[in-house]
Amino acid sequence: QSALTQPRSVSGSPGQSVTISCTGTSNDVGRYNYVSWYQEHPGKAPKLMIYDVNKRPSGVPDRFSGSKSGNTASLTISGLQAEDEADYYCCSYAGRYTSVFGGGTKLTVL
Amino acid sequence: EVQLVESGGGLVQPGRSLRLSCAASGFTFEDFAMHWVRQAPGKGLEWVSSITWNSNNIGYADSVKGRFTISRDNAKNSLYLQMKSLRTEDTALYYCAKERIVGGSFDYWGQGTLVTVSS
Numbered sequence A: 001q002s003a004l005t006q007p008r009s010v011s012g013s014p015g016q017s018v019t020i021s022c023t024g025t026s027n028d029v030g031r032y033n034y035v036s037w038y039q040e041h042p043g044k045a046p047k048l049m050i051y052d053v054n055k056r057p058s059g060v061p062d063r064f065s066g067s068k069s070g071n072t073a074s075l076t077i078s079g080l081q082a083e084d085e086a087d088y089y090c091c092s093y094a095g096r097y098t099s100v101f102g103g104g105t106k107l108t109v110l
Numbered sequence B: 001e002v003q004l005v006e007s008g009g010g011l012v013q014p015g016r017s018l019r020l021s022c023a024a025s026g027f028t029f030e031d032f033a034m035h036w037v038r039q040a041p042g043k044g045l046e047w048v049s050s051i052t053w054n055s056n057n058i059g060y061a062d063s064v065k066g067r068f069t070i071s072r073d074n075a076k077n078s079l080y081l082q083m084k085s086l087r088t089e090d091t092a093l094y095y096c097a098k099e100r101i102v103g104g105s106f107d108y109w110g111q112g113t114l115v116t117v118s119s
Helices: none
Strands: A009-012 A018-023 A035-040 A047-050 A064-069 A072-077 A086-093 A099-101 A105-109 B003-007 B010-012 B018-025 B034-039 B045-051 B058-060 B068-073 B078-083 B092-099 B106-109 B113-117
Touching: A009 A018, A018 A086, A018 A105, A035 A064, A047 A064, A047 B106, A072 A086, A086 B045, A099 B045, B003 B092, B018 B034, B018 B092, B018 B113, B034 B078, B034 B106, B045 B068, B045 B078, B045 B092, B058 B068
Parallel strands: A009 A105, B010 B113
Antiparallel strands: A018 A072, A035 A047, A035 A086, A064 A072, A086 A099, A086 A105, B003 B018, B018 B078, B034 B045, B034 B092, B045 B058, B068 B078, B092 B106, B092 B113
8 A cells, every 4th residue: 555656746837737747656546446535725624626536526627627648647737726725635446445545736826 | 505613633542542523414324424624734535434424334544554443423414534553644634525426526625724743
């Protein structure tokens, strides 16, 4: 159960797009289409932004999108807004009723 | 409105035990798998444990296997985490989270209960 690998930080200017990668293994990200992404603002509980690789829960703007290729999943945020500044975590099902998170990525909106 | 309210956290000495609870409301608790996720101060999220709707299947992170026990009482709409042989590295904010349907995504989270393991 090794943590998924995410960049520690990414940044972008308002209106731009950023992509956050999440690299796992053939036992988690590569095996299951059960990758989810969470947004966490300071002092708040995490919020589900993407589930099942590329599905958005009701209420999440379509500026947020997810994808996967092999052992790497990605979260893309287009049309960056100031309120998107937060920590983002990926998570993958890893079999046998276990899950694993990534180390988290701090998004800075310049 | 879905609500998850954790309780039971506090300051505990290394080697001691603690039991966390999560009271659920606003959804049919018995229909969904539930999870515990923790976050050490200033650190990232760490998945801890899961339990299916009928308690037939349970999973643990390697870091807590053999020390923590997850359980649920569907009649009381409650989730529990019994923690034994606590270590300083177990210090964290413990979240209760509801699984969306299947696949280990968490659509609702509580506000967390803080566990501090220190002598």
